[in-house]
Amino acid sequence: MSTAAVHSLWTTAADPIAKIEAPKIEYGQLAPTLIVAGAALIGVLVEAFVPRKSRYYAQVFVSVVALCAAFAAVVGLAAGGYGTTRAHVAAMGAVAVDGPALFLQGTILLAGLVGLFTFAERRLDPAAHGNRVDSFAAQASAVPGSDTEKAAVRAGFTTTEVFPLLLFAVAGMLVFTSANDLLTLFVALEVFSLPLYLLCALARRRRLMSQEAAVKYFLLGAFASAFTLFGIALLYGYAGSVSYGTIAQVVEGKVSTVDPALANTTGNDVLLLIGAAMVVMGLLFKVGAVPFHMWTPDVYQGAPTPVTGFMAAATKVAAFGALLRLLYVVLPGLRWDWRPVMWGVAILTMVVGAIVAITQTDIKRLLAYSSIAHAGFILAGVIATSKDGVSSVLFYLAAYSFVTVGAFAVVTLVRDAGGEATHLSRWAGLGRRSPLVAAVFAVFLLAFAGIPLTSGFAGKFAVFKAAAEGGAAPLVVVGVLASAVAAFFYIRVIVLMFFNEPRPEGPTVAVPSPLTVTAIGIGVVVTIALGVAPQYFLDLADQAAVFVR
């Protein structure tokens, strides 16, 4: 008997190993995210290899180039028709490249760029031992007030890691708005949250408050993302897939051949309802909607102001992007269930945000509650469940993010010996001392209040119009009333700045470098441009308002 024949007694010829197909990744369409994430990795290498003296310049250069290049890539994709006719799902169904994704990615990148300018500002604090310092701790690990910290300040250390952290956060947000399956959504959520937790803890002044804010943000954020993840698990259990398209088909009962393995779960609406509720809850936490808003005022107040500005703008854009996509792509078949709930959340958010803001005495806390109220206004547009709803939310987010970054940049300018003078009473009479800064801040406040000729008015009008046409007229009434209440406390700050006598020992307005001037300038120009001539941008948002599925 030959060897081969003996062998065949206890073996059998296997099929040739099946070829595993390599996943097809459309690198060109993912370019914005890849550029920013790549630059963040380069930033880590810069930290490791570039001498301390030149790190700051290298980091700022890498970050600015990356954000500009990524924005150019977004514009290129939009010009190539990926926002409209050629919209499709890239990276094996993980990432959508469509109008809302590109529009919001562009917004996040610009908000990130403006935020970066305020991060890089080094002229506001007086120089320490001859070294220019920024808003961030000399050495994050040093205990505040300790000898280690004094030595770090004397040596002129700066935390240049903030720039890669910012880029990682931006990269996560870019994916978050375009995630097309629940796993990508969760990973992106963590990728942008973790750097933000760290950034919150890095304030140079008032480190204790900053660390407290970071701990609160981290614990509550991780708690919320655990809920999101359990919701994802339940939705996976319901549909047998985490892909948005598949879940949507199962929800609408359009799956032609029911997989016998799934027959037990697809009929189980409990899994669907609880799962969807938990995922939406996690997103509402990021948005800062009542009753998941508890972290917002503390974190906004404690975090370094440049971080607050960036976070307030970009996180809101990213989270609303993900919320829109989830509700409009995955759960439209469930809209009779989620709309009443969102009605309640939107009304609560608008009312609580506007009313609690009246009692605030700290400017950063005031802006935090104002951001909660704005989340409510945007939710009114989300509830519209129409194409106008999507486009109005896109426009509102773009308008709101620039106002926010600009307003927080102005807050960094008003300072006294202890750093930023954030107590409202300190702002009395600011208009007499520095009319320009007060006037710029007044423009932002008027935009927050939604006064005509500012971007806030155009945004609010679009959102409320979409909500009214979408059958949510009572919501619009509540929204307008809440806006009126909100206008009261914005106007109160303006009155405080212009019609009160300045205090003798009041704060001074620091002269910023061109970086902050640019940041505030962009904020003002966009605010007024979107207010005076909103039509072009409304059309742009309208073109971009169709999700791919």
Added chain:
Amino acid sequence: MNPVNYLYLAAVLFTIGATGVLVRRNAIVLFMCIELMLNACNLAFVAFSRMHGNLDGQIIAFFTMVVAAAEVVVGLAIIVSLFRTRHSASVDDASLMKL
């Protein structure tokens, strides 16, 4: 054994974790409770994966582990820096911004 029982176990673990976050005061213990919640999610993913006969759930469990590890790195860094400043990891002591 019926895989549905593992789902019940996952739900119970998740609830224990969530309750722990709400009632405990030490930041480290809070954090451990959050990790328990994440592991409950993993159990649910794997159980559903077994029920459906596809591998998605098991793959997701790996992603969750990596994310949880990254979260530990960031979370412990923040909690330890707070502890070194205040000599206490109690979340009740951190109340500078309470109105």
